[in-house]
Amino acid sequence: MAAAEQGVDAARKEEEEEEEQVVNPWEVSAGKGGIDYDKLVDQFGCQRIDDALVGRIARLTGRPPHCFLRRGLFFAHRDLNELLDLYEKGEKFYLYTGRGPSSEALHLGHLIPFMFTKYLQEAFKVPLVIQLTDDEKFLWKNLTIQESKRLARENAKDIIACGFDIERTFIFSDFSFVGGAFYENMMQVARCVTMNKAIGIFGFNLEDHIGKVSFPPVQAVPSFPSSFPHLFAGKDQLRCLIPCAVDQDPYFRMTRDVAPRIGYQKPSLIESRFFPALQGENTKMSASDANSAIYVTDSAKEIKTKVNKYAFSGGQDSIELHRKLGANLDVDVPIKYLNFFLEDDDELAHIKKEYKEGRMLTGEVKQRLIAVLSEIVARHQRARSQVTEEMVDAFMAVRPLPNMFG
Amino acid sequence: MAAAEQGVDAARKEEEEEEEQVVNPWEVSAGKGGIDYDKLVDQFGCQRIDDALVGRIARLTGRPPHCFLRRGLFFAHRDLNELLDLYEKGEKFYLYTGRGPSSEALHLGHLIPFMFTKYLQEAFKVPLVIQLTDDEKFLWKNLTIQESKRLARENAKDIIACGFDIERTFIFSDFSFVGGAFYENMMQVARCVTMNKAIGIFGFNLEDHIGKVSFPPVQAVPSFPSSFPHLFAGKDQLRCLIPCAVDQDPYFRMTRDVAPRIGYQKPSLIESRFFPALQGENTKMSASDANSAIYVTDSAKEIKTKVNKYAFSGGQDSIELHRKLGANLDVDVPIKYLNFFLEDDDELAHIKKEYKEGRMLTGEVKQRLIAVLSEIVARHQRARSQVTEEMVDAFMAVRPLPNMFG
Numbered sequence: 068m069a070a071a072e073q074g075v076d077a078a079r080k081e082e083e084e085e086e087e088q089v090v091n092p093w094e095v096s097a098g099k100g101g102i103d104y105d106k107l108v109d110q111f112g113c114q115r116i117d118d119a120l121v122g123r124i125a126r127l128t129g130r131p132p133h134c135f136l137r138r139g140l141f142f143a144h145r146d147l148n149e150l151l152d153l154y155e156k157g158e159k160f161y162l163y164t165g166r167g168p169s170s171e172a173l174h175l176g177h178l179i180p181f182m183f184t185k186y187l188q189e190a191f192k193v194p195l196v197i198q199l200t201d202d203e204k205f206l207w208k209n210l211t212i213q214e215s216k217r218l219a220r221e222n223a224k225d226i227i228a229c230g231f232d233i234e235r236t237f238i239f240s241d242f243s244f245v246g247g248a249f250y251e252n253m254m255q256v257a258r259c260v261t262m263n264k265a266i267g268i269f270g271f272n273l274e275d276h277i278g279k280v281s282f283p284p285v286q287a288v289p290s291f292p293s294s295f296p297h298l299f300a301g302k303d304q305l306r307c308l309i310p311c312a313v314d315q316d317p318y319f320r321m322t323r324d325v326a327p328r329i330g331y332q333k334p335s336l337i338e339s340r341f342f343p344a345l346q347g348e349n350t351k352m353s354a355s356d357a358n359s360a361i362y363v364t365d366s367a368k369e370i371k372t373k374v375n376k377y378a379f380s381g382g383q384d385s386i387e388l389h390r391k392l393g394a395n396l397d398v399d400v401p402i403k404y405l406n407f408f409l410e411d412d413d414e415l416a417h418i419k420k421e422y423k424e425g426r427m428l429t430g431e432v433k434q435r436l437i438a439v440l441s442e443i444v445a446r447h448q449r450a451r452s453q454v455t456e457e458m459v460d461a462f463m464a465v466r467p468l469p470n471m472f473g
Numbered sequence: 474m475a476a477a478e479q480g481v482d483a484a485r486k487e488e489e490e491e492e493e494q495v496v497n498p499w500e501v502s503a504g505k506g507g508i509d510y511d512k513l514v515d516q517f518g519c520q521r522i523d524d525a526l527v528g529r530i531a532r533l534t535g536r537p538p539h540c541f542l543r544r545g546l547f548f549a550h551r552d553l554n555e556l557l558d559l560y561e562k563g564e565k566f567y568l569y570t571g572r573g574p575s576s577e578a579l580h581l582g583h584l585i586p587f588m589f590t591k592y593l594q595e596a597f598k599v600p601l602v603i604q605l606t607d608d609e610k611f612l613w614k615n616l617t618i619q620e621s622k623r624l625a626r627e628n629a630k631d632i633i634a635c636g637f638d639i640e641r642t643f644i645f646s647d648f649s650f651v652g653g654a655f656y657e658n659m660m661q662v663a664r665c666v667t668m669n670k671a672i673g674i675f676g677f678n679l680e681d682h683i684g685k686v687s688f689p690p691v692q693a694v695p696s697f698p699s700s701f702p703h704l705f706a707g708k709d710q711l712r713c714l715i716p717c718a719v720d721q722d723p724y725f726r727m728t729r730d731v732a733p734r735i736g737y738q739k740p741s742l743i744e745s746r747f748f749p750a751l752q753g754e755n756t757k758m759s760a761s762d763a764n765s766a767i768y769v770t771d772s773a774k775e776i777k778t779k780v781n782k783y784a785f786s787g788g789q790d791s792i793e794l795h796r797k798l799g800a801n802l803d804v805d806v807p808i809k810y811l812n813f814f815l816e817d818d819d820e821l822a823h824i825k826k827e828y829k830e831g832r833m834l835t836g837e838v839k840q841r842l843i844a845v846l847s848e849i850v851a852r853h854q855r856a857r858s859q860v861t862e863e864m865v866d867a868f869m870a871v872r873p874l875p876n877m878f879g
Binding site for chain 2: 202205206212241242243244245246247250251254255257258259260261262263265266271272273274275276277278280281283284
């Protein structure tokens with residue numbers, strides 16, 4: 068059966084690969100047995116998010132924690148407790164997240180940080196800056212500047228479609244915004260990081276172009292409120308919270324290392340696991356393989372085909388065996404996807420139990436997933452179709468946000 | 474005698490040093506016997522300026538060549554003939570020069586490129602952009618951003634005092650101007666230069682900070698007219714001529730290498746010798762040693778003292794010997810300075826002859842030099858005292874220059 072064959076292939080591939088997992092902004096390769104998030108936490112030196120912290124966020128915001136949080140999908144942090152201590156005393160913060168606009172259509176994995184950031188913005192009632200690193204994508208991919216800028220704008224539409232509050236949100240692309248105080252901060256950061264250090268953190272080599280080694284300060288400085296004088300003039304010590312996938316941690320390790328040396332606060336972080344490819348956790352969602360991910364532009368039919376055909380199953384080879392042994396939820400992609408997107412905790416628990424104990428079949432789980440994803444994608448498409456060029460201009464206008472802390 | 478002792482010291486120093494001369498934007502150290510400019514031309518791969526070229530410039534501009542040109546002080550070029558071919562056919566160009574604002578007061582050596590650029594601007598009737606690399610000085614020196622920006626503005630006043638035409642001149646500091654099309658061009662250049670290449674050209678090492686390796690594109694891109702959309706919109710192929718001291722050549726070797734790969738014209742260059750320190754050609758004018766140079770802020774009395782006390786003499790130890798052997802003009806600093814600043818060719822030739830043949834004494838030559846320098850410095854001080862903050866704002870305003878080719 069397809070699933071079983073895939074399993075054998077995956078196992079073989081794993082043995083051929085180095086056991087060591089590699090996680091940085093440009094490469095995520097799992098060791099044997101998938102990404103070891105515990106190891107990552109130790110390796111990066113960040114902290115685990117535990118039930119107490121989730122409960123604290125719920126209490127402080129007066130609303131149930133987002134399912135990404137209560138299900139451990141955002142699993143690690145840096146100095147989040149310190150930020151919440153200050154919040155509890157009435158000191159606000161701002162959110163910073165971003166995206167490298169390398170492709171026309173976003174896939175579901177790309178939406179995760181934005182969905183979560185929207186929840187944080189609403190729950191804490193705080194301003195948000197969203198960086199589109201069109202310069203980064205120009206530097207890393209074989210794109211023209213025009214194309215990078217066009218993709219940034221197209222991606223901005225998908226981001227806006229996630230429902231951000233225009234009264235609290237500033238979206239900018241580097242090509243349109245770098246300069247002034249932002250550039251000054253870039254130089255401040257650059258002066259504090261040696262080439263050896265950058266090579267150590269990011270794995271650059273000397274045949275890489277100098278654009279790559281110049282880039283980390285660009286992603287660092289939105290962590291500092293003084294980079295946005297139109298928003299945070301006179302609030303140089305305002306705290307920043309960065310929701311992101313854990314592969315972005317190296318940028319902010321560097322940022323946190325530099326911050327106190329240039330008189331700024333270290334940003335806090337809240338970091339997510341990776342959203343797996345349809346083929347499983349040890350493969351990558353790839354822009355060049357449309358069948359590795361569900362895109363926000365996919366039709367209901369495409370979603371159905373992709374899930375049925377490519378979503379790696381933890382079910383058994385035959386119905387008889389499945390009824391007897393049940394599914395292996397640890398490797399089952401439909402369950403992993405439902406874990407992200409099926410909001411009803413009771414239903415999710417029920418499906419997991421039934422599937423694990425062999426009473427539910429892969430086909431049935433996939434059918435539920437198809438319904439869930441189709442609804443999310445259709446909703447996104449409806450929202451995106453409402454986003455006009457004028458709205459993009461409005462979100463990206465360099466302007467004060469008078470009610471951002473209101 | 475002082476001069477002779479200095480001579481012995483200098484000779485000893487030379488022997489201790491490596492013979493190999495080093496010339497790059499941050500280090501100029503002469504080999505034995507002073508800077509070997511012929512060797513530099515071969516090493517850098519630029520071309521010599523010969524009498525034919527000087528004559529051609531005189532013909533094309535309808536005025537006598539500047540004394541810096543006819544005396545070989547601007548001695549090397551890249552593609553100047555090509556630029557003049559086009560100029561002859563009616564195609565204009567623009568000038569680009571700059572300064573790293575690292576100190577409050579400029580010395581006479583700093584004025585050389587500006588004096589020469591002013592001549593070129595008037596003679597060819599072309600626009601000029603002047604870059605103040607306050608970011609570079611922030612990165613290399615232990616300055617705050619505020620101090621770098623302040624020095625840029627102070628230096629702008631000295632530059633304006635050289636007499637540039639506000640109708641044809643745009644002065645900018647990087648901290649105030651980097652962004653937009655300028656930043657886009659920086660990224661275009663950065664993508665074309667590997668770290669190995671940058672290390673080869675500029676001598677960076679891996680313990681240098683990443684700000685240094687990010688900087689060369691900043692100095693490169695004023696060579697491209699599209700970096701100044703307010704001046705040169707729709708003129709992407711306009712040629713650029715860069716007057717500078719020869720130590721800046723590495724930046725523009727890199728720029729010329731990259732230009733055709735990103736669809737731009739290579740800038741042409743016209744390059745000067747170094748203006749020597751009072752102590753001679755093998756020593757450096759140093760900001761930390763006020764006695765190594767004449768500053769534009771020096772009083773007549775200071776000029777007199779410095780020249781009399783510190784200007785290295787090629788004269789003989791005793792008057793008797795001097796009358797008999799004459800002066801060694803090759804090492805004599807007063808003669809070198811007069812070569813730059815005494816405009817009257819006949820008088821200069823006369824002094825050289827009399828001095829060389831022992832009829833004129835060092836003291837007499839120095840007296841003439843003191844008069845020449847005092848007049849230049851006094852004139853500069855008068856001009857600078859007329860430069861208001863409003864004039865600085867006007868020169869630095871991002872604005873079109875409607876009559877720049879007029």
